[in-house]
Amino acid sequence: MRIAVISDVHGNRLALEAVEADIAMVGVDATINLGDLFAGPLDPIGAADLLIERDYPTVIGNHDRYIAHGLPQSKQPVDRFVTERLKPVHLEYLRSLPATRDIEGEVFLCHGTPASDEEPWLDGWWTGRTVTMPGEAEVTAKADGLEFPVLLCGHTHVSRIVRLRDGRLVVNPGSVGLQFNYGAPDARYAVLERHGGRWAASIRAVPYDFEAVAQQAIANGFPHWADVMRTGWPSAIGLF
Template sequence: MKIAVISDVHGNAMALDAVLADIAGQGVDATLCLGDHVSGPIDPAGSADRLMALDGPVIRGNHDRWLADGQRDGRELDSVDRFALSHMTDTHRAWLAAMPATSVFNGEVFLCHGTPASDNAPWLDGWYHDRKTTLPSEAAVTAAAEGLDYPVMLCGHTHAARSVRLRDGRMIVNPGAVGLQLVHGSPDARYAVIERRNAKWCTSLRVVQYDHHAAAQQAVDNGFLPWKQALATGWADASGLF
């Protein structure tokens, strides 16, 4: 079995198109999506349309939940989420509202956005501090997987691509972000391919070039100048973007 895993499109349909084209050449059995689909200043509706056509489970991220609720955990939505919401049709909103927080694919692959317990907590990377991410302790990473009897567990949220293997052999994979690269030093889109070979799972973290300058210009044209550096370079952190 061979599966593509995407996450954190953030409304960047240009990056998503490039990733989906790359996936088409990988011979995968399904494409799974881990959330934060449309919250970005480029093409939220176009991104939603493409993701709604996927053949695998699609779960919600924290931004998807906030858009469905119309508020950010009791507070007003920020300007990026308001932009995304203003471009959603009723069909898009219903799709977001019906999305599960977690899912299981083929009885073997567990999907979540942040951690199994929270769509807004990081699992494999500490959050950004002065452009730095940190791998949490082994104990903390393992504790978040307690009670999950799946050989593969997937997460997103941090935009940092990483694959780890617990001591009992279970694998946790973050495919990185399709639409918004943070502290990577590259603007290229990212996703993962996981494959079961001879009863064992392995990971390929893939990097895909796309017209990131056009994406950055679209964000500027839509009134979101702070997104320009992150989209065009991949060196920036998340400060000031949401």
């Protein structure tokens, strides 16, 4: 069994299309999505239409939740830009998404952690360009009670594969649509594979037309996103 895992598209349809093309080349049995779908000043409507058409098994991300329910955070510049453009069908789709779900009792999906779509699991937040992985006890504690061989999270945009001492995998595929701290703009996703009852994971980085996406950010009034899209070097500070 082979599963593609995408997360954090953030309104970047061009990156999503490139990842989908790579997934088709790799060949998988299913694609699943860990949320933060439309929230980016790029092509949110294009990304929304494509993701709704695909109807991948998906969980809601924190920005999805802000937008879908009109929370105070949705008044931040990027989320406000997206909210003003989404159609009722897009909002209805976001409101239909669960916080967590599983695939055949084998793979557990959440955006941040099982308890929160805002809490990071495998990586702490940034000071400048520093990313800090929590200690083993903290990572393991967040998996408590989840008897699935694979546990998936997104949110931090940092690709990471961890195998707990009991053999369970915790995987963050990174971000399809928004890279920072990596020094490369390539879109990222993960591939899960089960052989002989044991799961393994790998991360793929996919080149795409990031200059076209940088121009989208500039045209939409968010020039500070352009360098992020072009290079992947800047930090996440001040993006939203």
